[in-house]
Structure formats: structure tokens, C-alpha cells
Amino acid sequence: MADPAVELSGDVSWIAEAFPLPDGRFEHVSVYLVEAPAGSILIDSGSFYHRERLRRRITQATAGRGIGAMILSHSDYPHSGNVPDFRRLWGDFEIVASCADAAAQGLPYARRSRIGGSLDVLGRTFRFLDPPLADRSHTSWIYDEASRVMFAADGFGIYHAEGETGFTSRDYAAGISEEAIHDFHKDTIVWLRYVDPALLMDALRAMFDAHPVSWVAPIHGAPIAAEDLDDYLEKLERSVVAVSEGYTVH
Numbered sequence: 617m618a619d620p621a622v623e624l625s626g627d628v629s630w631i632a633e634a635f636p637l638p639d640g641r642f643e644h645v646s647v648y649l650v651e652a653p654a655g656s657i658l659i660d661s662g663s664f665y666h667r668e669r670l671r672r673r674i675t676q677a678t679a680g681r682g683i684g685a686m687i688l689s690h691s692d693y694p695h696s697g698n699v700p701d702f703r704r705l706w707g708d709f710e711i712v713a714s715c716a717d718a719a720a721q722g723l724p725y726a727r728r729s730r731i732g733g734s735l736d737v738l739g740r741t742f743r744f745l746d747p748p749l750a751d752r753s754h755t756s757w758i759y760d761e762a763s764r765v766m767f768a769a770d771g772f773g774i775y776h777a778e779g780e781t782g783f784t785s786r787d788y789a790a791g792i793s794e795e796a797i798h799d800f801h802k803d804t805i806v807w808l809r810y811v812d813p814a815l816l817m818d819a820l821r822a823m824f825d826a827h828p829v830s831w832v833a834p835i836h837g838a839p840i841a842a843e844d845l846d847d848y849l850e851k852l853e854r855s856v857v858a859v860s861e862g863y864t865v866h
């Protein structure tokens with residue numbers, strides 16, 4: 617029996633997977649499932665490294681129906697690597713992707729999302745937002761209007777300890793660790809060292825003011841519940857200051 621998905625809101629769940637890192641910590645490469653009126657929508661496709669597990673877990677989470685559509689945050693391989701395999705398994709379901717040139721990015725069949733716009737996918741409305749934290753152009757954050765979950769692609773990740781792969785922010789008694797936030801963003805968002813932390817944090821807080829969240833749902837981290845978001849943002853702000861000033865929080 618595969619591990620059950622973690623329910624975030626009634627119709628959004630998290631299928632958490634992780635890679636071991638050389639230092640003994642782990643990095644999530646997860647997917648999310650949204651139950652829409654006309655079928656199940658997968659957010660990102662996960663890593664090929666977890667392909668067999670994801671097939672089993674998605675099949676279980678959808679009671680054997682599989683997925684009816686997929687929305688990709690961006691086309692980096694750990695996010696899009698299972699697209700062809702899942703289409704062979706579950707049919708030519710619709711794929712929505714933010715891309716400049718779908719064919720060049722290996723997604724010739726994708727329906728293009730426009731950053732700043734919104735789309736109806738299987739009867740559910742998603743907004744596509746320009747992310748203040750991303751490692752590639754043509755990344756979008758995906759805001760699910762019905763659940764108010766913000767799928768944050770490469771932003772809001774952490775590294776975590778063995779045994780914590782299924783933890784959300786609510787499972788960390790002292791909140792998500794600042795070191796985990798710092799180390800992930802320092803390694804992943806390589807331009808952070810050049811950024812003005814105040815401008816970045818203003819952009820993030822403005823985005824959350826405009827799009828109130830129930831959860832922030834990163835691909836490479838633990839989902840952050842609304843009541844834990846201020847704590848995370850304060851730790852992120854200190855982390856970004858540390859990165860931009862060239863020292864670490866250790």
C-alpha cells in the first residue's frame with residue numbers, strides 16, 4: 617500500500633516525495649492533486665526518479681481514475697519529467713504550461729497559460745502569477761481560486777530531515793527551521809545574492825495581500841499553512857538578507 621496523500625483542503629492534497637542529499641538531508645520533489653468538477657488535476661509531474669511510486673500513489677489517491685489534466689509550473693526536468701509516461705498511462709489529458717515556445721520546451725501539445733491571466737481547467741479557475749522567487753523565466757505560480765492554495769514552484773522550499781518528508785508547517789513545533797529555508801533558497805535561487813531584500817519581500821507580501829492563501833504549496837518544501845506564513849516570511853527575509861550580505865545563518 618502506498619503512503620496516503622496529505623490532505624490540505626478538502627479537495628487539494630499533497631503527494632510528498634524527496635531525494636536524499638549528500639549531506640544527509642532531503643529535498644522534496646512533490647506533486648499536488650486538485651479534485652476539480654470534471655476530474656483530477658495534477659500540479660507538476662514530479663521526478664522520473666519517483667515515477668513508479670507516483671504512479672501508484674496517484675492511482676490510489678484518485679480511486680483508480682488517474683488524472684484528467686496537468687498544470688506545470690515550469691518545464692525544469694524535475695517538474696515535467698513524467699509527462700510522457702503519465703500520458704501513456706492515463707491518456708492524452710490536457711497539459712497547461714507557461715512557456716514561451718511549447719515545442720522548443722518539449723511540450724508541443726501544451727495549452728499555454730499566460731502570466732497575469734487565468735484559465736478554466738476541468739471546471740476550476742486557476743490564476744497564473746509572476747513569481748517573485750523563481751529559478752527560470754516562464755515559471756508561474758498557480759493560484760487555485762476555489763481552495764486559495766498557492767502552488768509556488770521553486771519558491772518556499774526547504775531541506776528536511778529523514779522522517780519529515782510528509783510534514784507540513786503544522787508538524788514543526790517551532791515552525792519551519794530558518795536554516796532549512798536559508799540553505800534551500802541560497803542553493804536554488806542563485807540570483808538572491810544580488811537582490812534588495814526589502815523589494816523582494818514587498819513583492820511577496822503584495823502578492824499574498826492580493827491573493828489570500830489557505831496554504832502555500834511548494835514543490836521542494838513543506839506546505840505552509842496560512843497561520844504559519846508570517847513566521848515563514850520573517851525567516852525568509854532574514855535568510856535573504858544573509859544571502860545578499862554574503863554570510864550564513866549557521
Ligand SMILES: [Fe+2]
Nearest residue numbers: 692751752770
Ligand atoms: Fe526550477
Ligand SMILES: [Fe+2]
Nearest residue numbers: 692694769770
Ligand atoms: Fe525545481
